[in-house]
Amino acid sequence: MTATVTSIAAFAAAAAADTVSPPAPMFLGSIPTGAGADVHVYQDSDGSLSSDCTGCGEYAWTLLVTPEFAQEHAAICLRTPRARAA
Structure with missing residues (x-):
């Protein structure tokens, strides 16, 4: 019987592909x-x-987020737009 040896790196590369x-x-x-x-x-x-x-910067995700949820946040958020990262 012959055993096949595969390195962890080779296995990980194949799995990533x-x-x-x-x-x-x-x-x-x-x-x-x-x-x-x-x-x-x-x-x-x-x-x-x-x-x-x-x-x-609030991020919301849930199965229960609805367009109304986003509208409610837009109605109450008083922060000005944040500067983008360079």
Whole structure:
């Protein structure tokens, strides 16, 4: 009987080649805040929604996030848009 030995690095490389990245979330739109920032709303491949705020930086994801949730955050967020990282 002959044993086959595969290095961990070779196994990891083969596994990485077989890995498929999930699709990027689909951008649904932006909701402006009163301070000039935006709440961006996305739909993930599983149908869930997520949102992030360019003002306060809040990121929300849950199966229960709804467009109304993002609208409520946009209505109460008073932070101006944050500067982008260089």
